[in-house]
Amino acid sequence: MSGRCTIGEDREFPCVVHLPDSETAEVTCDYLASDDDIGREVICYVDGIGLIAGSIRELTETGFVIGVEVNAGRQARIEARLTWLRSNVDGLSDRRAGARIVPKQRRTTVKWPDGRSLAAEIADLSMSGAGLVVAERPNVGAVVTVGKRYATVIRHKDDGIGVAFRLPFSVETFNEQVVL
DSSP, rough: EEEEEETTTTTEEEEEEEEEEETTEEESOOOOOOGGTTTTTEEEEETTTTEEEEEEEOOOOEEEEEEEEEOOHHHHHHHHHHHHHTTTTTTTTOOOOOOOBBBBOOOOEEEESOOOOOEEEEEESSSEEEOOOEESSTTTTTTEETTEEEEEEEEEEEEEEEEEEESSOOOOOOOOTOOO
C-alpha cells in the first residue's frame, strides 16, 4: 500500500508499505537506511490503514522493516482493517464495471516499486484497470507503472496480477488501438 513515512524528526518520504501482519511493516522508500538507523523511530501514514508508528528493526535490499509499536486498541483496528482488505481483494471476482477489451498491442512492461521492469502481457483491459500476465507478482497494494500508467496491484491471479489505474482512460481514448 502506498503512503508516506517520516524518519527521525523531519525527513518525510513517499513509500510503499507491505503489512504481513499488524506487528510488522516492510517499507520501501527513497531513504537509504543504514545500520545506524536500527532503532530509529518511523511514523508511516499508509493509505487505507492510517497512522503506523514503530522503529526500524532490520534492513532489507529495498528499504527496512519496522516493528509496529501501537497500543492494543490501535493494533486490533489495524488487524481488522488488514483482514477486511484481504477478504475484499484476494479471490474476488472481477469488479470492473466497464467493458473489457484485448488491445492489439498486448505487450507492455510493469515497473515495480524498487525500479525493476518486467515484461507483461495484457490479458484484458478496461477503462479502470487491467489483467496482466507476469512471471513475478508485486505485493497486493504495491504502486506500479504499467507502460506509462500508474496503477495499484489489487489482486493476484494464477498467471499474474490485476491492477487498478490511478487515472482511468477517457471514453475518447479507450479502444483496441490503445498502447499502455
